[in-house]
Amino acid sequence: MAIDTQAVPAPGAPTRDRTAWWRDAVIYQVYLRSFADANGDGVGDLAGVRSGLPYLASLGVDALWFNPWYASPMADAGYDVADYRSIDPVFGTLAEAEALIDEAHALGLRIIVDVVPNHCSDQHSWFRAALDAGPGSPERELFWFRPGRGAHGELPPNDWKSEFGGPAWTRVTEPDGMPGQWYLHLFAAEQPDLNWNNPRVRAEHEDILRFWFDRGADGVRIDSATMPAKDPLLPDFDRAEPSGPHPFVDRDEVHEIYRAWRAVAESYPEPRALIGEVWLADAERFAAYLRPDEMHAAFNFDYLNCPWDAPRLRAVIDATLEAHAPVDAPATWVLSNHDVTRHVTRYGREDSAMGRSPWQHGAPTDLELGTRRARAALLLNLALPGSCYLYQGEELGLWEVSAIPDEQRQDPFFHRSGGADVGRDGCRVPLPWSDTAPPFGFSPQSATVQPWLPQPAEWAAHTVEALTGVPDSMLEFYRTALRLRREETALHGGSLSWHSGPDGEVLDFRRGTLRCVVNLSKQRVRLPEYASVILASVPLPQRTDTLPADAAVWLRTR
Ligand code: GLC
Numbered sequence: 337m338a339i340d341t342q343a344v345p346a347p348g349a350p351t352r353d354r355t356a357w358w359r360d361a362v363i364y365q366v367y368l369r370s371f372a373d374a375n376g377d378g379v380g381d382l383a384g385v386r387s388g389l390p391y392l393a394s395l396g397v398d399a400l401w402f403n404p405w406y407a408s409p410m411a412d413a414g415y416d417v418a419d420y421r422s423i424d425p426v427f428g429t430l431a432e433a434e435a436l437i438d439e440a441h442a443l444g445l446r447i448i449v450d451v452v453p454n455h456c457s458d459q460h461s462w463f464r465a466a467l468d469a470g471p472g473s474p475e476r477e478l479f480w481f482r483p484g485r486g487a488h489g490e491l492p493p494n495d496w497k498s499e500f501g502g503p504a505w506t507r508v509t510e511p512d513g514m515p516g517q518w519y520l521h522l523f524a525a526e527q528p529d530l531n532w533n534n535p536r537v538r539a540e541h542e543d544i545l546r547f548w549f550d551r552g553a554d555g556v557r558i559d560s561a562t563m564p565a566k567d568p569l570l571p572d573f574d575r576a577e578p579s580g581p582h583p584f585v586d587r588d589e590v591h592e593i594y595r596a597w598r599a600v601a602e603s604y605p606e607p608r609a610l611i612g613e614v615w616l617a618d619a620e621r622f623a624a625y626l627r628p629d630e631m632h633a634a635f636n637f638d639y640l641n642c643p644w645d646a647p648r649l650r651a652v653i654d655a656t657l658e659a660h661a662p663v664d665a666p667a668t669w670v671l672s673n674h675d676v677t678r679h680v681t682r683y684g685r686e687d688s689a690m691g692r693s694p695w696q697h698g699a700p701t702d703l704e705l706g707t708r709r710a711r712a713a714l715l716l717n718l719a720l721p722g723s724c725y726l727y728q729g730e731e732l733g734l735w736e737v738s739a740i741p742d743e744q745r746q747d748p749f750f751h752r753s754g755g756a757d758v759g760r761d762g763c764r765v766p767l768p769w770s771d772t773a774p775p776f777g778f779s780p781q782s783a784t785v786q787p788w789l790p791q792p793a794e795w796a797a798h799t800v801e802a803l804t805g806v807p808d809s810m811l812e813f814y815r816t817a818l819r820l821r822r823e824e825t826a827l828h829g830g831s832l833s834w835h836s837g838p839d840g841e842v843l844d845f846r847r848g849t850l851r852c853v854v855n856l857s858k859q860r861v862r863l864p865e866y867a868s869v870i871l872a873s874v875p876l877p878q879r880t881d882t883l884p885a886d887a888a889v890w891l892r893t894r
Pocket of ligand 1: 412415416452523559560613674675
């Protein structure tokens with residue numbers, strides 16, 4: 337489907353500030369449940385993050401993105417929001433969140449909070465009121481309630497499937513005790529979809545944005561950003577025109593939401609950033625979200641899903657830069673997050689593609705190879721034009737944890753698939769900070785409960801304490817690379833020029849006087865002439881003229 341990405345912005349629409357921080361920031365994703373547990377209940381919390389802020393500042397990142405920290409029954413780890421303006425007690429209080437934002441700012445770290453427009457929790461006051469108010473009430477209009485099909489309404493209103501498996505509809509019991517209407521949930525049953533055709537839904541979410549922006553949040557990450565707009569006729573998916581608009585993904589109407597949000601973001605003296613979770617195969621449709629009066633940036637899932645293969649990475653990088661240029665938006669480079677298999681693990685597998693590869697669970701994995709490639713990939717990501725997202729724990733070289741007992745798994749993907757899909761718990765395991773045995777300093781020594789997911793014993797060699805000060809450790813490598821990226825002005829803004837061809841097994845490009853060479857072949861390759869080595873992903877001999885396989889280097893050219 338084509339969309340005009342060069343559309344002229346509406347009169348009065350903002351013009352781009354090319355110096356804006358989010359254009360080349362390195363943003364660190366804090367998965368709060370698993371960062372640090374200060375109160376000893378086995379779950380990470382705001383107090384834990386506050387004590388970890390000096391660590392994050394010393395790592396050298398520019399901003400922190402927090403997964404949802406709002407009041408939630410945690411049916412989907414907080415993506416089922418019961419109250420968008422309060423902090424879940426398991427994480428702390430609103431006062432602590434405000435203090436955290438101020439303390440982070442004092443350390444030069446910006447804050448991005450997650451907002452979830454597509455759905456809320458079935459415990460949200462609006463949904464409780466809708467259940468109580470019954471069919472035909474204005475309260476039900478805030479969601480998608482419909483009668484069922486079949487002689488007695490016993491069949492779901494249409495054939496849509498939940499992203500987590502099973503039907504996207506659940507039948508409710510009406511106030512009179514009888515089975516009644518069904519409601520739509522594109523994710524878990526505990527996550528009813530909001531009806532964005534209703535002006536109250538729009539006004540409420542704009543107010544939620546202001547609530548967090550007023551508290552100093554520098555931006556928002558927009559969850560499932562392509563999904564809030566639905567075809568109001570709710571047609572069967574099977575009967576939809578293959579070439580026509582999808583009934584709930586990437587409908588043209590969704591853009592109105594983000595134009596309104598952009599206006600809210602621009603109403604602050606220092607405009608706030610909108611960063612979208614936009615999973616779309618079509619590059620033009622993707623770029624449409626980044627028009628000058630919509631979002632500032634969106635995650636690059638094509639890059640995340642690309643295997644460790646030079647021509648394919650080259651093609652994704654070129655396609656990314658090409659798609660972003662007409663809308664003058666910065667590209668983003670991301671390899672891991674809380675939804676996908678950690679890239680140390682993926683890169684150590686025969687099939688290194690696909691961020692989320694449940695069918696690969698237990699596939700043979702060479703972690704040493706994956707780690708080596710992950711180091712090379714860091715130099716590649718940080719040298720590419722745009723902004724970069726890091727997922728907590730990648731700086732420690734953490735891998736996907738597969739040994740999680742079924743009874744401890746929490747992800748709805750696991751439960752709604754009857755265990756066929758192991759889900760995403762393996763990338764969400766609590767961080768190891770210190771000591772030689774679990775909980776590795778994640779929880780205080782006084783804690784009597786175990787961390788909410790079990791940590792592997794091998795992480796003793798991957799704690800912050802074990803890696804700090806060790807010259808070639810993953811952590812010190814990240815610190816050095818991030819410091820150099822800040823210092824290298826050639827890496828801020830501008831584009832790249834390739835030295836390697838599109839089909840080679842080496843990625844070789846220049847940004848100013850910095851040249852980045854990544855060897856994805858199986859053998860050593862010859863390096864170009866250079867003045868000095870700025871940083872390499874593997875120890876290199878003095879004045880070497882070759883680079884080993886699965887390694888990368890930043891060179892200073894003459
Ligand atoms: C996004 C989140 C994911 C969540 C889903 C539903 O994809 O990243 O963790 O389960 O939306 O909110």
